[in-house]
Amino acid sequence: xxxxxxxxxxxxxxxxxxxxxxxxxxxxxxxxxxxxxxxxxxxxxxxxxxxxxxxxxxxxxxxxxxxxxxxxxxxxxxxxxxxxxxxxxxxxxxxxxxxxxxxxxxxxxxxxxxxxxxxxxxxxxxxxxxxxxxxxxxxxxxxxxxxxxxxxxxxxxxxxxxxxxxxxxxxxxxxxxxxxxxxxxxxxxxxxxxxxxxxxxxxxxxxxxxxxxxxxxxxxxxxxxxxxxxxxxxxxxxxxxxxxxxxxxxxxxxxxxxxxxxxxxxxxxxxxxxxxxxxxxxxxxxxxxxxxxxxxxxxxxxxxxxxxxxxxxxxxxxxxxxxxxxxxxxxxxxxxxxxxxxxxxxxxxxxxxxxxxxxxxxxxxxxxxxxxxxxxxxxxxxxxxxxxx
Amino acid sequence: xxxxxxxxxxxxxxxxxxxxxxxxxxxxxxxxxxxxxxxxxxxxxxxxxxxxxxxxxxxxxxxxxxxxxxxxxxxxxxxxxxxxxxxxxxxxxxxxxxxxxxxxxxxxxxxxxxxxxxxxxxxxxxxxxxxxxxxxxxxxxxxxxxxxxxxxxxxxxxxxxxxxxxxxxxxxxxxxxxxxxxxxxxxxxxxxxxxxxxxxxxxxxxxxxxxxxxxxxxxxxxxxxxxxxxxxxxxxxxxxxxxxxxxxxxxxxxxxxxxxxxxxxxxxxxxxxxxxxxxxxxxxxxxxxxxxxxx
Numbered sequence: 001x002x003x004x005x006x007x008x009x010x011x012x013x014x015x016x017x018x019x020x021x022x023x024x025x026x027x028x029x030x031x032x033x034x035x036x037x038x039x040x041x042x043x044x045x046x047x048x049x050x051x052x053x054x055x056x057x058x059x060x061x062x063x064x065x066x067x068x069x070x071x072x073x074x075x076x077x078x079x080x081x082x083x084x085x086x087x088x089x090x091x092x093x094x095x096x097x098x099x100x101x102x103x104x105x106x107x108x109x110x111x112x113x114x115x116x117x118x119x120x121x122x123x124x125x126x127x128x129x130x131x132x133x134x135x136x137x138x139x140x141x142x143x144x145x146x147x148x149x150x151x152x153x154x155x156x157x158x159x160x161x162x163x164x165x166x167x168x169x170x171x172x173x174x175x176x177x178x179x180x181x182x183x184x185x186x187x188x189x190x191x192x193x194x195x196x197x198x199x200x201x202x203x204x205x206x207x208x209x210x211x212x213x214x215x216x217x218x219x220x221x222x223x224x225x226x227x228x229x230x231x232x233x234x235x236x237x238x239x240x241x242x243x244x245x246x247x248x249x250x251x252x253x254x255x256x257x258x259x260x261x262x263x264x265x266x267x268x269x270x271x272x273x274x275x276x277x278x279x280x281x282x283x284x285x286x287x288x289x290x291x292x293x294x295x296x297x298x299x300x301x302x303x304x305x306x307x308x309x310x311x312x313x314x315x316x317x318x319x320x321x322x323x324x325x326x327x328x329x330x331x332x333x334x335x336x337x338x339x340x341x342x343x344x345x346x347x348x349x350x351x352x353x354x355x356x357x358x359x360x361x362x363x364x365x366x367x368x369x370x371x372x373x374x375x376x377x378x379x380x381x382x383x384x385x386x387x388x389x
Numbered sequence: 390x391x392x393x394x395x396x397x398x399x400x401x402x403x404x405x406x407x408x409x410x411x412x413x414x415x416x417x418x419x420x421x422x423x424x425x426x427x428x429x430x431x432x433x434x435x436x437x438x439x440x441x442x443x444x445x446x447x448x449x450x451x452x453x454x455x456x457x458x459x460x461x462x463x464x465x466x467x468x469x470x471x472x473x474x475x476x477x478x479x480x481x482x483x484x485x486x487x488x489x490x491x492x493x494x495x496x497x498x499x500x501x502x503x504x505x506x507x508x509x510x511x512x513x514x515x516x517x518x519x520x521x522x523x524x525x526x527x528x529x530x531x532x533x534x535x536x537x538x539x540x541x542x543x544x545x546x547x548x549x550x551x552x553x554x555x556x557x558x559x560x561x562x563x564x565x566x567x568x569x570x571x572x573x574x575x576x577x578x579x580x581x582x583x584x585x586x587x588x589x590x591x592x593x594x595x596x597x598x599x600x601x602x603x604x605x606x607x608x609x610x611x612x613x614x615x616x617x618x619x620x621x622x623x624x625x626x627x628x629x630x631x632x633x634x635x636x637x638x639x640x641x642x643x644x645x646x647x648x649x650x651x652x653x654x655x656x657x658x659x660x661x662x663x664x665x666x667x668x669x670x671x672x673x674x675x676x677x678x679x680x681x682x683x684x
Contacts (some may be wrong), residue, residue, distance in 0.1 A: 022575065030425065037424035038397065038417060045397060048417040056578035058432070058585050180462035180531060193466070196474045200495060204481035306569050331624065 005040075006032055012071050013054065019067055021060045027053060150286045152227065152256075154239045154276045162237075162244040165378045170249035173219040175311055175341050180214065187213030219341070220251040220311045224299065226318035227281070228258045228290040234348040234375055235286075238317040241378055243268060243276060253307055256281055257295035258288035259324075263303070292322045292361050293329030300332045308339035317346040317375065320362030329361055333368040342370045350374035396420070400449075409438070409445040410589075410597045418584040419446060428542050428563035430527075430578060433586035435568055436630020443523035443564040453520040455561070457508040459530035465537055470549060471505040499551040513545055513557035522561040527577075528570045535577055542580045589631060591618055597631055598638050605638055612649040613638050617661070623674065625667040636660045651675050 013028045030053045038045040047068060055061045183191055194210035223245065225238040242254045246268045253265045262285040267277050296316075300308075308314070314336050322329065337343055345365065349355045351374040357366055366372065401416040411419075419442070422429045431439045447454035457468055477498040484494065506514065512522040527535065541547060545557040565581060567573060589597065591614045598610045617634050637660035646653050654675060662668040 022579075024579075027579070030427070033425055034421050037421060044413050045417055048414040049421060051414070052418050052421055052582045052584060056430075056575070056581075056583045061583075061585060178462065179460075180464065192474055193472075196478065200498075203491065203494075204478060204485075306571055309570065335626070 005035070009035070009050075012050075012067075015067055015071060016054060016064065019063055021055065021063050021067075023054050150281055150283060152239060152279050152281065152286055153236055154243055154279075155236050156276075159240065159244070162240050162378065163247070166241060166244035166248040170219065170221075170245065173313065174216040175219055175313075176217050177214040178217045181212045182215050184211060184213035184215070187211035189213065217311050218250050219313050220307075220309070221245055221249055221253070222307050222312055222314045222340075223252065223254045224296065224314065224316045224318075225254065225256050226258070226290060226292065226316075227256045227286040228321075229287055230290065230319055230321050231317075231348070232287075234317070234319075237375060238346070239279070241317075253303070255295075255299060255303075256285045257292070257299075258283075258285050259291045259294070260284040261295040261298045261302075289323045290318070290321055290361075291324035292318055292320070292365075293324045293326055293332065296332035296336070297328040300335045304335060304339065308336060310339075310341055312340040313342050313344065314340045315344045315346065316365075317348075318361075319347055319349050320345075320357065320359045320365065322359070322361030326360050326364045330364050333365050337368040343368060344371040344373070345369045346373060346375045346378070348375045351376050403449045404445055405600065407445045407448050408600050409441060410593060410600055412589075412593065415442070415584065415586065418582060421582055422562055422564075425582070426560050428565060428581045429584060430565045430567065430573075430581035431584050431586060432567045432569055434588065434628060434630055436632035437586045437588060438631055439566040439586060440523065440525055443521050443525075443566075446562060446564065447521040450519075450521065450562070452518050453515065454523060455508050455512045455520050456523045456525060458525050459527050459534070461529055461531060463530045463534055465534070467507060468534070469507050469509045469547060471507060472499070473503045473505050477503050501552065504549075504552070509541060510547060510549075510555070512561040512563075513541070513547060513555060515557075515559055515561070517559070519559040520561050522563045524563065524565045526568060527565045528567040528573060532574065535574055539576055539580065542577070588621055588628075591615065594618075594631060594634060598634065601635055602638055602642060605642060606647050609641060609647055609649065610638065613641070616649065616654065619679075620661060620671060623667075623670060625662075625664070625670065627663045627667055629661045629663070633661050633663075 009031050010028055013023045013031070016023045031050055034049040034053045035046065038049045040046050050068070051061060051064055055064050181187075181189070181191075183194055189212050191210040191212040194212075195206055195208075198208065198210060199206045223238070223242045225235060225242060227235045231238075242252070246252045246254070252268075253263070254268055256262050256264055256279075260282070262281055264277075264279055264281065267279050333343075347357070347362070350372070357363060357372070397413065397416045397420045400419050401411050401413070404411045404416070404419075418429055418431075421427070431442060433439055443456075444454060480498055480503070481494065484497075487494075489497070504510075508522070512520055524538070527538070542563065545560050546554050548554045588594075594614045594617070595610050598605055598613065599607075613634055617629060617637075621628050637657060640657050640660050641649075641653070644657070646657075655672065658668060658671060662671055
């Protein structure tokens, strides 16, 4: 029995891994240990124990729950072997169903239901889940890819200039002093601990005074790149800039949006050394129409509390030609402005002679922007840096 | 140390006796903390009772609670140990005339007599029982500090260069809390069990109110929960948690208000709204008749 269970758990862990949940052999072992400690006959405990051990953030929990249902509640076929579900659909207790219903109701009641960025699962409706019964697990998971993936190209041209610009941006921006005291040669306070440690060698005589001070904070960057059709050509350049900045600054978060928002930071981080990342996004995040308001609103509500702080510089690259509502754009811009250290808007249209930011979206966003400049300014010296220092 | 039966039901029961209403998954998490001896990372919005879990766990187990409040700039010396420099210096001066060699004098002043134990060292050096170690708001600490915690959380040991490696005789029960103000490292997450606490369902929140404020009127509790549920659906900057519901209920009880109406809500809005914009938004909703009808 135990071997059957461990086989199930290992296979389940493999499915989680294939779907982006970071589960290693250590976690699989912990999962088995956890199951020994709970009453496995009670599915609530079985589910909770696995979830506690195998997930490490809410995004993973969301994926876990869906894969769990597919794996343990349905007939599945894998590698030519017929599997028997560990729990029948009836075993999925009324309690959990009620909880799911309540969650759905609550989500519907919120401002607007959004598709979770990066989570292909959110795109699958319940109907599709029903239809998919009877297929193999992998086949059903494949159904989640609702639109064909796109691989945006990151250009090589002008890479050296872009790297120089990114390095300049990350090195020259100094926002405020950290609260942390660090040993510094010309610090403002004597460092008693270090002074004393140094004096021990001289029998307790203080011959020189060590000092400490507060080092300046390094800026953190959030890049929101508009990948809609109207940004063709420019959007690729912004990806190149995002790549260059990822290599130069300590913390850079990159998002793409068109009608939906997608976080691609992980894909940038996976590329090592000088290898350019191969981005995989959907049509709704690249090459579609523009819904800046909804995308920024999704960013604020899902990532705002984590990524926006007094060290964050938000760089938005967009032409401001919005097809969505402007109300959400205004709310999102207000929150971003309030929480971040500065907002830079790079608009490619600014390099066109006679351009005025009269478009609805751009007009709404303007009061919340610290630096409004053209994309070309990335190549022509960052003089505007002074205005956010 | 009091022993509680190591099953999930008994943990739920013991927590309820202490006035903390848990759900099944929280109880399972605490059960696994005991069974697997792994730290528990609790995340969720502010005011849902993350810190309280550790406090109640300590009471339930009848053991010490050791709390480390994290903040930006928290360093190892504040969290782990510090040498008592004044005492060391004084000792050196007092023993100046002794015939000890410099090496002997150094060994003497870097002995445990001169060591100031900070929360983390305190937690692993308990000789009698496992304490509960609460590392609160770990997301506020710097990344360097988070990296330092890895050794402690994986091995339950700490290295003091002058004294060597100190290993816990009784492993502490570690609860880490985070409000997600920044992303914690994958390494830290992987060393912990992970539990997310969200806003409670109305029924559970009513139970919490009744359990923490036993004298509260059932109708008033129902009204509070109903309004809080609607407020949480509003696009607020600081969404009120259970802590705010409790504060509000307490305030209304002190003011002898047995029922909620628009005027009472406005007068006590400070218990719920913690931001000027949010305040205005709720007030506007109240003026637009948002409360009329089904409260």
